[in-house]
Every structure is written in structure tokens, then in C-alpha cells.
Amino acid sequence: MAPSTRIATNRLLDALPVHERKRVLAGTETVELTFAEALYVPGNVLGHVYFPLEALISLIVPIEGSAGLEVGLVGNEGMFGIPLVLGVDVSSLRAVVQGSGAALRMDAAQFCKEIERNETLHRVVDRYAFVHLSELAQTAGCTRYHLVEARLARWLLMTQDRVHARVFHVTQEFLALMLGVRRVGVTRAAGSLQNLGLIQYSRGRITVLDRRGLKAAACACYGADLAAYASVFG
Amino acid sequence: MAPSTRIATNRLLDALPVHERKRVLAGTETVELTFAEALYVPGNVLGHVYFPLEALISLIVPIEGSAGLEVGLVGNEGMFGIPLVLGVDVSSLRAVVQGSGAALRMDAAQFCKEIERNETLHRVVDRYAFVHLSELAQTAGCTRYHLVEARLARWLLMTQDRVHARVFHVTQEFLALMLGVRRVGVTRAAGSLQNLGLIQYSRGRITVLDRRGLKAAACACYGADLAAYASVFG
DNA sequence: GGAGCTATGTTCGCTAACGTCCAGACCGCG
DNA sequence: CGCGGTCTGGACGTTAGCGAACATAGCTCC
Numbered sequence: 001m002a003p004s005t006r007i008a009t010n011r012l013l014d015a016l017p018v019h020e021r022k023r024v025l026a027g028t029e030t031v032e033l034t035f036a037e038a039l040y041v042p043g044n045v046l047g048h049v050y051f052p053l054e055a056l057i058s059l060i061v062p063i064e065g066s067a068g069l070e071v072g073l074v075g076n077e078g079m080f081g082i083p084l085v086l087g088v089d090v091s092s093l094r095a096v097v098q099g100s101g102a103a104l105r106m107d108a109a110q111f112c113k114e115i116e117r118n119e120t121l122h123r124v125v126d127r128y129a130f131v132h133l134s135e136l137a138q139t140a141g142c143t144r145y146h147l148v149e150a151r152l153a154r155w156l157l158m159t160q161d162r163v164h165a166r167v168f169h170v171t172q173e174f175l176a177l178m179l180g181v182r183r184v185g186v187t188r189a190a191g192s193l194q195n196l197g198l199i200q201y202s203r204g205r206i207t208v209l210d211r212r213g214l215k216a217a218a219c220a221c222y223g224a225d226l227a228a229y230a231s232v233f234g
Numbered sequence: 235m236a237p238s239t240r241i242a243t244n245r246l247l248d249a250l251p252v253h254e255r256k257r258v259l260a261g262t263e264t265v266e267l268t269f270a271e272a273l274y275v276p277g278n279v280l281g282h283v284y285f286p287l288e289a290l291i292s293l294i295v296p297i298e299g300s301a302g303l304e305v306g307l308v309g310n311e312g313m314f315g316i317p318l319v320l321g322v323d324v325s326s327l328r329a330v331v332q333g334s335g336a337a338l339r340m341d342a343a344q345f346c347k348e349i350e351r352n353e354t355l356h357r358v359v360d361r362y363a364f365v366h367l368s369e370l371a372q373t374a375g376c377t378r379y380h381l382v383e384a385r386l387a388r389w390l391l392m393t394q395d396r397v398h399a400r401v402f403h404v405t406q407e408f409l410a411l412m413l414g415v416r417r418v419g420v421t422r423a424a425g426s427l428q429n430l431g432l433i434q435y436s437r438g439r440i441t442v443l444d445r446r447g448l449k450a451a452a453c454a455c456y457g458a459d460l461a462a463y464a465s466v467f468g
Numbered sequence: 469g470g471a472g473c474t475a476t477g478t479t480c481g482c483t484a485a486c487g488t489c490c491a492g493a494c495c496g497c498g
Numbered sequence: 499c500g501c502g503g504t505c506t507g508g509a510c511g512t513t514a515g516c517g518a519a520c521a522t523a524g525c526t527c528c
Contacts, residue, residue, distance in 0.1 A: 063375040064454045071371045086364040087357055088466055092458065093371055123321055130320040133367055137305045137327055140374035141297040144414050147484075171505065180378050185485065187507060203494065203505055220298045224326065232322055381514075405475065416516065421477060437475055437524065 010051040010104060011077045015124050015233065024121060027114060028104040033057075033097045039080060040095040049081030049111045050074075054101030056162050058178065060094040068094065070178040071139050072132060075099075075162025077229065082132050084108055085115065085125045098170075098178075099163055127232040134228035142221040148181050149189040153218035155179060156199065158225065160208050171204040193217060244285040244338060245311045249358050249467065258355060261348060262338040267291075267331045273314060274329040283315030283345045284308075288335030290396050292412065293327040302328065304412040305373050306366060309333075309396025311463065316366050318342055319349065319359045332404075332412075333397055361466040368462035376455040382415050383423040387452035389413060390433065392459065394442050405438040427451060 013021050033039070033055040040046060042062060050057065057080050059072030071093065074080050083091045089108065106114070115122040142151060155178065159168060172190060176183040193199045198213045199206060208214060215222065247255050267273070267289040274280060276296060284291065291314050293306030305327065308314050317325045323342065340348070349356040376385060389412065393402060406424060410417040427433045432447045433440060442448060449456065 059371075061371040061375040063379050066379050069375045069378050071374045082367070083364055086360040086367075088361060088364045090465060092368045092462055126320040127322060129363070129367075130317055130322045133316070133320075133363075133370065134326045136367065136370035136374060137293075137295040140305045140370060140377055141295040141303045141414075143374055144303050144377045145297050145300050173505075180375075182486065183506085184487095184508085191507080201506095228326055231324060407475075417476085418478085418517090419515065425477080435476095 008053055008102070009076065010053055010079070011233070012079055012124050012128055013051060013104075016120055020118055020120050023118065024106075024114060025104070027110050028106045030102055031105045033100060033103050035097055035100045037097040038094065039097060040091060040093075042090070042092055042094060044090070046081055046084055046089050046091060046108050048105050048108055049079055049084060051079050051104040051106075052076050052101070052162075053103055054099070054163075055097060055103040056099030056101070056159065057103075058096045058098040060096060061092065062094055066180070067177050069143065069180040071136050073098070073135075073158050073162065076164075077162060078128055078132070079125065081108070081111065082125075082129050084111055085122075085129050087112075098174075099159075099168065130232055131229050135225055138221050138224050138228075142219060143180065146219040146221070147189075148179065148185045149192055150217060150219040151179055152186065152189045153193060153198070153214050154222040156193075156206065156208060157211070157214055157218055157222050160211070167205060167207040169204050170206055242287055242336070243310065244287055244313070245467070246313055246358050246362055247285060247338075250354055254352055254354050257352065258340075258348060259338070261344050262340045264336055265339045267334060267337050269331055269334045271331040272328065273331060274325060274327075276324070276326055276328060278324070280315055280318055280323050280325060280342050282339045282342055283313055283318060285313050285338040285340075286310050286335070286396075287337055288333070288397075289331060289337040290333030290335070290393065291337075292330045292332040294330060295327055300414070301411050303377065303414040305370050307332070307369075307392050307396065310398075311396060312362055312366070313359065315342070315345065316359075316363050318345055319356075319363050321346075332408075333393075333402065364466055365463050369459055372455050372458050372462075376453060377414065380453040380455070381423075382413065382419045383426055384451060384453040385413055386420065386423045387427060387432070387448050388456040390427075390440065390442060391445070391448055391452055391456050394445070401439060401441040403438050404440055 013024060016024065039050065039057060052075050057074040058070050059074065060068040061071050062068045080095055115125060152175065172186040173183050176186045179186065190201060194201065196213065196217065198210045198217060200209055201207065247258060250258065273284065273291060286309050291308040292304050293308065294302040295305050296302045314329055349359060386409065406420040407417050409420045424435060428435065430447065432444045432451060434443055435441065
């Protein structure tokens with residue numbers, strides 16, 4: 001995660017008028033999130049909300065007898081802490097840092113006050129909650145019906161969109177965890193995508209060679225996610 | 235669906251103070267929803283919100299090349315129209331009437347005005363949005379990891395909770411659609427549950443004989459859903 | 469009381485993914 | 499340079515669920 005080109009913005013906050021954005025930023029602090037850090041574990045109370053700048057956060061639903069399943073991915077297009085938007089201070093999803101990098105952090109209580117006062121911010125995060133909700137539903141269907149290879153392609157595209165780089169770092173082991181399949185399954189799918197010339201990887205370093213081709217290899221769920229986002233922002 | 239004992243309440247509206255409830259009820263009309271009726275199809279604009287009294291509404295995520303997958307179930311414990319709560323007037327989920335019966339209906343625009351004015355109502359529907367979100371995530375994991383039999387048991391329990399009756403009407407064909415499996419798969423799972431003495435069915439008429447046993451046969455997702463609801467209401 | 473529909477039950481071979489285990493390949497570190 | 503950890507690649511046999519087709523059983527309606 002070379003922070004060579006720092007993208008020091010978050011798209012949700014970008015959507016705010018200047019003075020309101022400044023007010024919100026004043027209430028945040030920049031923190032560096034490190035890979036595999038657990039931002040939230042079910043059972044606790046949500047202490048902060050996070051607006052990733054470069055960081056990447058995975059939302060994982062715990063399932064008894066398995067390592068869980070990733071159902072959401074948060075980069076600088078979104079935020080972590082949706083339940084607070086809905087007036088609830090807990091969550092059933094585990095939040096893990098999947099890509100190191102900077103994020104803006106705000107105290108939960110302050111965030112709640114802020115959205116109460118700041119109508120625009122409230123509207124923006126409400127809409128993002130809708131996007132999140134749509135992604136959850138899409139992921140449910142995708143996981144049920146689509147083959148590992150297509151799901152992997154979707155995942156790579158989603159991640160790339162949030163990482164803003166052609167190359168990023170993920171091991172197959174980790175991918176297997178996220179997709180809820182065996183590592184061997186990822187090896188096969190990744191091998192296939194590599195043979196097609198769409199990606200190139202070695203020892204946890206993945207390079208996207210052909211985004212267009214990757215889109216073709218992915219299921220329509222990728223497009224559906226983008227459409228949901230676009231339908232409320234942009 | 236014998237409306238012998240009419241449960242003419244909706245738990246969300248019940249949570250409101252009397253005078254506010256009355257105000258909301260004044261803005262609604264009672265409608266009779268009939269089986270298989272499509273309340274909403276993606277691409278349209280949300281015209282109404284529904285607060286089921288006896289009716290049961292399925293939320294289905296469309297998946298290209300399949301009949302889709304049920305990801306949400308709404309009875310008198312909830313409402314249909316969550317996106318409007320979040321300031322969005324479309325949805326990516328198809329809404330189909332799964333159990334005939336009465337529901338309260340309110341015009342979308344009026345609902346939006348109402349939640350703007352009525353703070354308590356807004357808080358309640360926000361929290362329900364959280365529950366909905368948790369259920370989506372849970373369903374994603376459940377569908378991925380759990381066997382048809384356990385998922386069927388969960389579905390039966392969830393439905394019974396919302397139908398408030400030991401016997402209700404669902405064909406195996408329909409169940410297959412909801413669970414996203416073949417009808418044959420449902421036949422086998424249902425046969426198994428029947429052999430265990432947990433349910434009894436014939437020609438679309440299902441009777442729950444042993445709720446406790448059914449809970450044991452179901453995956454923990456059922457309990458997780460209840461817990462999510464309980465964590466914000468009651 | 470048959471005709472016809474709908475719902476349920478059963479069978480076939482097939483496949484994507486599973487769990488497990490081991491082999492190679494690469495990298496950094498001492 | 500070699501050692502040990504991490505990452506990737508393959509090889510078993512197993513399994514839940516698939517798709518398609520066919521067989522029965524119950525209800526309804528004339």
C-alpha cells in the first residue's frame with residue numbers, strides 16, 4: 001500500500017458544502033489503520049465512526065462454525081458505523097481492516113450529535129446506508145448463485161475501486177476467507193483469471209492487467225453495486 | 235389464512251405513544267393484500283409504504299439467470315419501504331405478497347413528511363432499518379453455509395412468528411423459490427422435518443407440531459435475527 | 469366418477485465445492 | 499548461503515445440491 005499518491009478525501013464528505021465539511025472535519029482525527037486490525041467486534045458498543053481515506057474496511061458476518069463471510073467493503077466511497085446513523089450503537093458485523101492506510105475517525109457520540117445538527121450530512125449518510133443495504137442484498141444473492149471465479153473477479157474490481165491502484169496486496173488465504181471458500185478454490189479461480197491475462201499475482205501481490213476483461217469475467221453484481229451507488233450519489 | 239383472530243396491530247406502530255399512533259393511522263388506509271401480488275418491482279418508484287397487520291411480504295433480490303433469492307421477510311413486526319426512511323425512493327429488492335391479509339398503507343410522500351415531523355416514528359423506523367440490515371447480512375451468511383434443512387426450519391419459524399398461527403399455506407415449489415434451491419431439495423428437507431415429527435404438511439398446508447424441535451433443527455441464524463430485533467425493540 | 473390440474477415423491481447422472489494432506493516455490497533473515 | 503516461514507499449486511476421495519425427467523397422489527369441477 002504505497003501511499004505515494006495520497007488521496008486525502010472521502011467521497012461522502014466531499015459531497016458536503018464547504019463550510020459543513022469543514023465543521024465535520026474539525027470533529028475528526030486522522031488515524032492510520034493497519035492491516036488485520038479489528039475496528040469492531042460484535043458485542044461491544046460502537047465507539048467511533050470511520051471515513052476511510054486510503055484504508056479499506058471489511059464487514060464480516062460471523063457464522064457459527066466458520067470464519068464468517070464478508071458482506072461489505074468500505075473504502076473512501078463510504079463510511080463505517082452505519083448503525084449509528086440509524087440510532088443504534090451496536091452492530092452484528094465484525095469490522096476488520098483489510099487495507100492499511102489513513103482514515104478519518106470521529107467519536108460516536110459526537111457523530112450522533114453532528115448528524116442531528118447537520119441536515120446535509122444526515123442526508124448523505126442516510127443515503128449511504130441505503131447503498132450499504134443494497135450491497136448486502138446483492139452479496140447474499142451473489143454468494144448463493146455465482147461461481148467462485150466470477151465472485152473473485154467482482155471482489156477484485158470492488159477492491160481496486162476503493163484502493164485506487166492497479167496493484168494491491170492480498171493473499172489467497174485472505175481472499176478465501178472473504179469469499180467464504182477454501183484457499184484451493186481461490187488458487188484455481190485466480191489461476192484461471194491469470195491464464196486469461198486479466199490479472200497477475202505472486203505472493204500476495206495482485207496486479208490488475210485488464211479491467212474490462214475482469215468486468216466481463218465478473219458477475220453482474222458488480223455493476224448492480226455501482227448502479228445502486230450511482231442512483232443516490234452522482 | 236383464516237382471519238378468525240384478526241391481529242389488527244403492527245408492532246412498529248404499537249411502539250408509538252397513543253396520540254402519535256393515531257396521527258399516523260389517520261394517514262393510512264387498510265388494504266387487503268393477496269398472495270403473489272407484486273407490491274414493488276425494481277425500476278419503479280416507491281409509491282407506498284406498508285405496515286402489515288396479517289399480511290406477509292417477501293423481499294427478493296433479483297439475480298440474472300435465476301428466480302432470485304428471498305433476503306427479507308416482513309410481517310406485522312416490521313414495514314415495507316425502508317429506502318424511504320433513508321431518503322431514497324427506489325429499491326433494488328422486489329416485494330411480493332407471500333401471505334394474504336390486511337396491511338396499512340401510506341402514501342410515500344406523506345410518509346416522508348410524517349417521519350420528518352414525527353420524531354418518535356422516525357426513531358422507530360430507523361431502528362427497524364437496522365434490524366432489516368442485520369437480517370440481510372445474516373441471510374447472506376446463512377445461505378452460504380447452512381444446509382437446506384436448517385434453512386427451511388429457520389424459514390418456517392420466521393414465517394410462523396409473523397403469521398401468528400400454527401398452520402399456514404405454502405407449497406414446496408414456493409419454498410424452493412424463497413430458499414433458492416430446487417423443489418426436490420425442499421421435498422427432501424421437508425420430508426426429513428416431518429419424519430422427525432416437527433412439522434406436518436400436505437398440499438401446501440403446513441402445520442408446525444414442535445416449535446422447540448424446529449428451533450433445534452434450524453441454524454443459529456434464527457436466534458440471531460430475534461436477537462437483533464430484541465436489541466433495538468423491547 | 470372420471471378428467472385434469474396441482475402438489476408431492478423418486479430417480480438418474482453430473483458438478484462445484486468441500487476437507488485434508490503434501491509438494492514446490494519464493495522470500496527474508498541470520 | 500542455507501533455514502524457516504509464507505505463499506501457491508495439486509492430488510486424493512467426499513458431498514450437497516443441480517437439472518431433468520418421470521411417477522404418484524389428492525383436490526376440484528363438471
